[in-house]
Amino acid sequence: MTRSTLTTPPPGAEPPKTHPDGPSAGGSLGSHFSRCFGCGDDHPTGLHIAAVTPDGASVEAAFTVGESHQGAPGLAHGGVLASAMDEVIGMSIWLLRKPYVTARLETDYLLPVPVGTTLHLRAWCTGIAGRKAYLEAEGRVGAPGGPVAVRAAALFIEVDMTHFAEHGDLAALQAEHQDYEVNP
Ligand SMILES: CCCCCCCCCC(=O)SCCNC(=O)CCNC(=O)[C@H](O)C(C)(C)COP(=O)(O)OP(=O)(O)OC[C@H]1O[C@@H](n2cnc3c(N)ncnc32)[C@H](O)[C@@H]1OP(=O)(O)O
Numbered sequence: 001m002t003r004s005t006l007t008t009p010p011p012g013a014e015p016p017k018t019h020p021d022g023p024s025a026g027g028s029l030g031s032h033f034s035r036c037f038g039c040g041d042d043h044p045t046g047l048h049i050a051a052v053t054p055d056g057a058s059v060e061a062a063f064t065v066g067e068s069h070q071g072a073p074g075l076a077h078g079g080v081l082a083s084a085m086d087e088v089i090g091m092s093i094w095l096l097r098k099p100y101v102t103a104r105l106e107t108d109y110l111l112p113v114p115v116g117t118t119l120h121l122r123a124w125c126t127g128i129a130g131r132k133a134y135l136e137a138e139g140r141v142g143a144p145g146g147p148v149a150v151r152a153a154a155l156f157i158e159v160d161m162t163h164f165a166e167h168g169d170l171a172a173l174q175a176e177h178q179d180y181e182v183n184p
Contacts, residue, residue: 006104007153009127009134016125016133018056019097025056029091033176038087047084049121051091058124059092060144065117076113081139084121085152089135092123093156100133100156101163111141111149120144131158 023029029051031039037046045068051061063084071077086105093100113119122144123137132155139150164170 002106002108003136003153004106007106007134007155010129013127013129013134016057016093016096016128018095021097022056022095023053025054026052027056028052029059029094032090032094033173035172036087038083039091047080047087049084049087049091051088051121053095057092057095058122059088059095061088061091061121063119063121063139065113065115065119067115070115074115076115076117078107078109081109081113081119081150082107082152084119084139085123085137085150086154088121088123089137089152089154089156092125092135092137093133096125096133098158099161099163100158102154103157104155106153108151109149110151111147113139113141113149117141117149119149120146132156133158 031041034040034042037043039049040046047063049061049063051059053059065076069076069080085107086102119139121139126134126136135154135156137152138148140146141149164173
């Protein structure tokens with residue numbers, strides 16, 4: 001894909017080290033927050049993406065484009081597809097059990113995606129350099145080996161829990177993840 005230097009691991013980047021508390025090969029990831037637009041079960045209009053990890057290091061999910069995801073008539077909105085990419089990439093970095101946020105997301109749209117299409121999504125980490133994580137994702141039409149409709153590359157930055165305390169609603173996050181501490 002067309003990927004900028006900002007989302008390309010620099011020389012010396014290390015492979016990701018998955019956390020022992022993360023799901024093992026074949027396990028489900030679950031939602032990181034019930035009201036998340038990408039994965040939350042309680043979000044009324046969200047994407048409801050549910051992922052598994054085939055190997056403990058990458059994630060896979062299926063996302064069916066619905067009526068509410070249209071941009072042009074009958075076709076998926078590009079922003080919705082970018083959201084799906086962001087979500088599975090975020091799920092894949094959560095295998096490290098450290099909080100990261102999206103700093104940069106690059107997306108290539110290779111094929112139009114009609115309403116009713118199931119996209120088979122996959123995301124993985126290509127390297128870690130300090131607080132920076134480099135990640136990629138793809139969405140294939142109809143089957144895990146189908147044609148690639150969307151590709152993405154991302155730079156995620158590791159933050160600490162004060163990021164959510166200062167800018168968001170840490171209490172809501174901790175209500176679902178009692179293990180998070182603001183000052184671990
Ligand atoms: C606990 C579970 C939580 C799960 C969360 C799931 C989230 C799902 C994914 C999302 O949707 S996250 C929501 C969308 N993203 C954001 O709201 C992030 C908004 N941006 C920020 O909060 C800050 O800009 C950020 C934390 C990313 C960085 O700010 P910092 O002050 O911590 O770091 P700094 O600006 O010093 O940048 C650190 C390094 O990253 C680089 N960098 C930061 N932003 C960049 C960018 N956009 N492009 C390229 N490089 C970037 C920056 O140049 C620098 O490189 P060097 O160390 O080499 O100097």
